[in-house]
Amino acid sequence: MQQNPAYPQEQMHRIAYTQLTVGEIDEKLAAAADGPSSVSVLSDVLAGRTLRIVTDNGPTLGYRFDDGRRLELSENDGPAAGVGYGALTLDHVTLFSHMVPGAQRGYNVIVDEDTGLATVFEVWFSGFVDNREVQREVYFGYVESGGEPPPEARHSRTNRVEGKGFYWRQDTGVETLEFYPSTFYSNFVELTRFGGELGFCGPSDYVKINDDLYVYSRTECEFSGTMTLYVMDVNRVEQVGVRLGFDAADALEYYVFRGSGEWLGQIAQFEAFGDVAGAAPPSDEKGARRVYRPMRNDWTMTEAEVRAVTDASVFPGPSAMAGNKSPVSGFLADRALTLRFDNGKAVEYRFDDIQTLRWRWEGESAWREQRYESWESAPGVIMFGHLLAGEPDHDCLKVVADFDHGLATAIHGTIGTPYIANEAAAETWFGVVETDASTPPRYRRHAFTDELVGRALTWNYSPGLTSMHLYTTPHSLSWIIFGQDGAGGMEWSGPASYVKIRDDLYLAYWLEEACNGTLGTILVNMRTMHDCGIGYSCGRNGLRLSAIGAHARHAGRFDVARFYRDRA
Amino acid sequence: MDANNRPTRRRFLSTAGAALSAPLAAAGAYAATGPEAVGVSPDEHRTRLEDVNAIRALYRDYARRVNHGASDGAIDANVHRLSAGGFGEDDAIALSPDGQTAAGVFHCVVHSRTPIETDCTLVDMARAQGEGYVERSQPSVIEAEFIKEDGAWKIRSVTRRPA
Numbered sequence: 001m002q003q004n005p006a007y008p009q010e011q012m013h014r015i016a017y018t019q020l021t022v023g024e025i026d027e028k029l030a031a032a033a034d035g036p037s038s039v040s041v042l043s044d045v046l047a048g049r050t051l052r053i054v055t056d057n058g059p060t061l062g063y064r065f066d067d068g069r070r071l072e073l074s075e076n077d078g079p080a081a082g083v084g085y086g087a088l089t090l091d092h093v094t095l096f097s098h099m100v101p102g103a104q105r106g107y108n109v110i111v112d113e114d115t116g117l118a119t120v121f122e123v124w125f126s127g128f129v130d131n132r133e134v135q136r137e138v139y140f141g142y143v144e145s146g147g148e149p150p151p152e153a154r155h156s157r158t159n160r161v162e163g164k165g166f167y168w169r170q171d172t173g174v175e176t177l178e179f180y181p182s183t184f185y186s187n188f189v190e191l192t193r194f195g196g197e198l199g200f201c202g203p204s205d206y207v208k209i210n211d212d213l214y215v216y217s218r219t220e221c222e223f224s225g226t227m228t229l230y231v232m233d234v235n236r237v238e239q240v241g242v243r244l245g246f247d248a249a250d251a252l253e254y255y256v257f258r259g260s261g262e263w264l265g266q267i268a269q270f271e272a273f274g275d276v277a278g279a280a281p282p283s284d285e286k287g288a289r290r291v292y293r294p295m296r297n298d299w300t301m302t303e304a305e306v307r308a309v310t311d312a313s314v315f316p317g318p319s320a321m322a323g324n325k326s327p328v329s330g331f332l333a334d335r336a337l338t339l340r341f342d343n344g345k346a347v348e349y350r351f352d353d354i355q356t357l358r359w360r361w362e363g364e365s366a367w368r369e370q371r372y373e374s375w376e377s378a379p380g381v382i383m384f385g386h387l388l389a390g391e392p393d394h395d396c397l398k399v400v401a402d403f404d405h406g407l408a409t410a411i412h413g414t415i416g417t418p419y420i421a422n423e424a425a426a427e428t429w430f431g432v433v434e435t436d437a438s439t440p441p442r443y444r445r446h447a448f449t450d451e452l453v454g455r456a457l458t459w460n461y462s463p464g465l466t467s468m469h470l471y472t473t474p475h476s477l478s479w480i481i482f483g484q485d486g487a488g489g490m491e492w493s494g495p496a497s498y499v500k501i502r503d504d505l506y507l508a509y510w511l512e513e514a515c516n517g518t519l520g521t522i523l524v525n526m527r528t529m530h531d532c533g534i535g536y537s538c539g540r541n542g543l544r545l546s547a548i549g550a551h552a553r554h555a556g557r558f559d560v561a562r563f564y565r566d567r568a
Numbered sequence: 569m570d571a572n573n574r575p576t577r578r579r580f581l582s583t584a585g586a587a588l589s590a591p592l593a594a595a596g597a598y599a600a601t602g603p604e605a606v607g608v609s610p611d612e613h614r615t616r617l618e619d620v621n622a623i624r625a626l627y628r629d630y631a632r633r634v635n636h637g638a639s640d641g642a643i644d645a646n647v648h649r650l651s652a653g654g655f656g657e658d659d660a661i662a663l664s665p666d667g668q669t670a671a672g673v674f675h676c677v678v679h680s681r682t683p684i685e686t687d688c689t690l691v692d693m694a695r696a697q698g699e700g701y702v703e704r705s706q707p708s709v710i711e712a713e714f715i716k717e718d719g720a721w722k723i724r725s726v727t728r729r730p731a
Contacts, residue, residue, distance in 0.1 A: 282698065290697050297692070320686035464682075464702035467690050481693045484703060490693040516689050535688070 007195035008248070012223045013514040014419060018250050020132045025104055025125045028252045032099045032106070035069055035084025036242060039171040040258040043087045044068030045094055051143055053109065053118045054150065058139030061107065061120065071098060073107075086256045088240035090231050093213055097242040097256055108229050108242050110207075110215055112155070116143045119155045119207050119215055121229060123244060127287060132246050133225030135287040136217065138205055157278025158208035159183045159271060161216065161234070162488055165264035165558040168239060170257040177560055179478075180206065181267060181456065181470050182488035183279035184290055186218050187478045188228075189563075196564060199472035201491045203289045206278055212236070220245070221291045226253060237261050267456045267470075267556030270486035279487065292490050294515040299539060301422040306415060309394065311542030314371045314387060315355070323462025325549020326532050329376040330354045331403075332384060338362065339399065339408045341431030342445070347397070357386060373547055375523075375532035378505050380404035383523045385534040387545055394543050398521045398534045400499075400507050401433050406440030408433045409499050411509050413519045415538040422538040424519035426509055428497055449500035450474045450564065452508065456555035457524070458482075459531065461548070468555055474498065474564050477510040522548055529553065612667075620661045622721045623670050623714050630712075630723060631676070646701075649679040653707055653731065670714040670721070675731060678708040707731035 008015075020028075046065040053061040062074035068087070074080040085098035092114040099106035105124035112118070120139040127135035140154040165179040177189040179199070186204040189196055200223065207215035209231070217229035230241025239259040247253050281288045332351040340346045346362035354374070358367035374384035380403045388395035393414035401408040410429040417423045430447075432440030452471045460466045468488065470478040477496035483489045496510040504526040512518040522533030533548035608616065631650045653675035661672045681701035684691050694700035709731050713724040 292693055292696055294689070294692070320684045320691065321688055461690070462684075464684055464700075465686075465690060465694070479690070479693075481690060481697060481699075483697065484699060489697045489699075492689070492693065512689055516692070518689060539687075541687075 006192065007197070008193075011198055012190075012194060012200050012220070013198075015223070015248050017132065017224055017248065019130065020246065020250060022104070022126045022131055024250075025131055025246075028246065028250070029099065029104060029125070031252055032254045033083055033101060035099075036086040036097050036244075037255040038086050038088070038257065039255075040088065042068050042256070043089045043094065045089055046071075046087050046096060051111070053111070053120065053141055054144050055118070055120050055139035055141030056154065058120065058137070058141065059122070061109070071096075073098070073100065075100075086242075088256050088258055090213070090233060090238060090240045093209060093231050093240075095231050095240050095242065095256070097244075099254075106244075108244075110155075110209070110231055111143060112209055112213075115153065116145060116151055117141075117153060117155050117209075118143055119209075121205075121217060123227060124287075130225060133221055134219050134227035134245055136205070136219065136227065136289075137286050138207065140207075155207050155209055155215070157280070158206055158214070158276060159269065159278055159487055160208055160211075160276055161206045161214050163267045163269050163556070164234060165267070165560070166232070166234075166237060166261050167264055167560075167563065168259045168261040170241075170259040172255070172257055174257075177264065177472070177558075177563060179264075179470060179472065179558065180204070180216070181468065181478070181480050182491050183483075184489065185292075185480070185491035186216070187470060187472055187491060187493060188218065189473055189476075191563065197473060198476040198495060199470075199478055199493050201292075201478060201493050203291050205289075208278075222293055222295060224248060230257075230259070234263070237263055264560055265454070265556060265558040267558065268553075270458070270482060270488075270555075272486065275485065275487075279483075279489070290490060292492050294492065294512075297516070299422075299516055300420050301538070301540065303416070303421040305540075306394070306421045306538060309538060309542055312387060313542060313544045313546070315373045315545060315547055319546055320462045320465050321535060322547040322549040323465070324460060324530075324551045325547050326375045326377070326530060328354055329374045329382060331376050331382050332357070332374050336435070337401075338434040339401070339410065339431055340434055340440075341408075341410065341429040343429055345429060345431075357384075359386070359388075373534075375549075377523045377525050377530075377532050378502060378527075381501060381505065381523075383507075383532050383534075385521070385536075385545060387543070394538055396534075396536050396545055398509075398536070400446075400501055400523055402446075402501060403433060403438075405444070405502075406433050406438055407431075407444065407446050407501075409446040409501070409507055411507070411519070411521050413521075413536045415517075415543070417513070419514070420517060423513060423517035424511060424536055424538070426497070426511060426519050426521075428499065428509075446499050446501055446507070448474070449498050449506065450561040451500060452498045452506050452524070453564065454558040454560040456557070457529075458553040458555055459550035460552075461550040471496070471498065471508075472560070474561075477508065479510075520548065524552070526554075616663055616667060619663055619667060619670065619716070619721065623661050623672060626714065626721050626723060627672060627674055627710075627712060630726070644680075646680045646682045647678055648681050650710075651677045651679065653677050668716045669724075670716075672710075672712045672714065674710040674712070676708055676710055677705050678728065679703065679705050 047067045051063040064072045072080040081101045087096035097108045108121040110119045175191040179187040189199045202218040204218040212235040219227045226245025230239040232239040242256045333354045350358040370386040372386040385398040396413040398411040412427045430445045456470045458468045468480040478493035480491045499507040506524045509521040518537040522531040529552040535546045658675045712726045715724045
């Protein structure tokens with residue numbers, strides 16, 4: 001079970017990874033010539049053998065394995081060159097990894113000794129503007145067996161891993177939770193390396209060897225660029241793999257590993273029954289893969305630009321993110337109340353109609369008028385939100401008030417973080433609802449919860465716009481975009497928080513940090529499978545507060561909350 | 569031309585098995601589906617058959633171009649594919665008496681992809697995976713007018729309406 005975490009100075013999305021030059025990578029890869037390191041004893045199953053691996057539309061690789069650590073490689077019948085390698089076996093499958101001498105590329109080869117089929121991952125550096133990002137191309141083929149006709153079968157891309165989740169513990173001691181809710185992306189929680197606070201996402205490959213054995217790879221694109229690739233037995237929950245890349249200190253990570261773990265569950269797939277196809281690459285170009293690169297969209301602003309923002313769009317007209325929103329509630333109209341929070345803040349309200357309110361901090365004399373919207377998610381539970389005009393950081397409040405219990409929780413949104421001037425930040429305020437007609441509780445409050453953690457909910461906002469939330473940790477949320485065929489596709493994640501309002505009613509927010517800066521807040525009603533919510537962001541078009549509304553489906557749950565609880 | 573072989577809408581429908589739209593019928597057009605239907609000489613009939621085949625090929629080429637991304641006034645940029653609306657049993661091509669113009673009615677299914685016009689992360693990501701649109705399939709009728717210029721048939725106009 002999980003070791004005590006070592007929290008990093010910065011989480012992965014905040015690390016300013018060095019832009020390594022080609023020359024620097026050359027230097028650092030010199031150590032890879034000896035092959036990958038390994039904690040486990042390397043396999044010598046290949047020692048003394050020769051293999052000729054023929055791939056479709058790819059290279060023919062001729063190998064002579066001198067022993068368990070050295071091989072000679074001939075690419076496409078070219079001259080042979082010696083290099084170090086490392087191999088590990090998982091049942092009848094052998095994985096071996098090596099670099100090409102004098103080059104920034106190498107091969108990770110998976111050979112099924114039973115069938116003679118092989119999958120080859122060619123990997124290389126300096127193939128993208130970010131040189132450190134490992135590129136890859138996947139070739140399917142077979143091991144040539146003298147005189148025998150080539151087999152017709154091949155390993156192939158698959159969606160049969162989609163929806164699975166595992167806890168893995170490598171022989172290195174590294175522990176992760178890994179979720180595969182997509183056919184070409186995946187989500188990983190670094191329990192030991194990053195403390196398990198957040199989940200992150202990377203483009204991934206899924207290859208089927210047989211019903212038990214699969215090859216998985218991911219690359220930490222937009223982060224360190226490191227590739228993790230392994231063969232996993234999903235039935236026995238064992239893995240052998242390789243990790244290649246440069247860590248946050250720019251040190252080379254090149255090792256093979258053996259691991260085992262726990263099956264965490266299976267969430268739903270949404271392809272048509274019978275569809276087991278994997279995600280095809282987006283083009284025939286070598287190395288092509290779909291990668292979400294939000295920080296390259298030129299959305300960030302300077303502090304001066306943010307300070308100069310005066311335009312605000314507050315609950316504008318119809319939006320694709322609110323195509324299925326609930327009707328605006330009239331519950332608050334003509335009411336007067338005070339929200340008193342435990343942090344000392346108290347806000348007095350006069351709701352003049354269903355979309356206009358006046359507010360002031362307790363003790364102030366002047367009212368400030370704002371446009372608001374509200375929804376009654378459950379009987380007596382109202383969510384509403386508005387800007388806090390005049391406050392220093394383009395502030396907003398998103399409030400869930402339970403009038404039956406006198407409780408209120410607010411998400412206080414502000415614009416600007418130490419990292420990005422127009423990125424939203426959030427604080428959660430717990431408190432009570434004070435009215436002339438009721439006395440609120442003195443001790444009871446809403447509270448943070450992990451009851452949503454591990455769940456997956458799909459959200460259909462409007463025609464053509466459906467995503468799935470995967471609540472990966474108590475502090476992060478991942479969202480997955482579906483393809484037209486229902487397969488999980490592009491995925492990203494951000495910090496999040498969850499508050500229990502009532503049984504089956506949860507307030508969640510997520511921050512699209514280092515993404516587009518949005519603070520999304522939704523009130524999830526698990527009984528109606530409907531949410532209401534508010535998006536908040538600041539861009540070059542100004543400040544925006546907008547409604548969110550979607551219909552949900554429950555896609556399942558991973559058994560993961562236990563991994564995040566503090567232990568003695 | 570006598571009363572027995574004068575082309576009529578009734579005669580055309582009975583021979584072509586097609587339901588022409590009102591504008592097409594009003595044009596007094598007829599289809600070259602058989603000598604007995606049009607009252608022309610075998611040579612003229614052969615010419616008309618060749619014309620009809622050329623027009624049909626022209627329409628197929630048009631559909632092919634639409635499926636490869638071309639657009640025009642009738643087929644907007646959101647249409648990404650036309651597919652057959654049946655086996656062509658309701659399609660019709662009618663030549664004018666002088667054989668220099670023609671009108672065609674083609675049943676098809678128009679598959680359109682209307683971009684979701686919202687600036688948000690989900691749409692950005694959907695676009696990044698080649699999507700981010702609302703896909704609809706609508707049974708439609710393509711009505712096209714053709715003209716023969718320098719011996720070659722060209723499309724003069726195309727309109728589209730729901731079937």
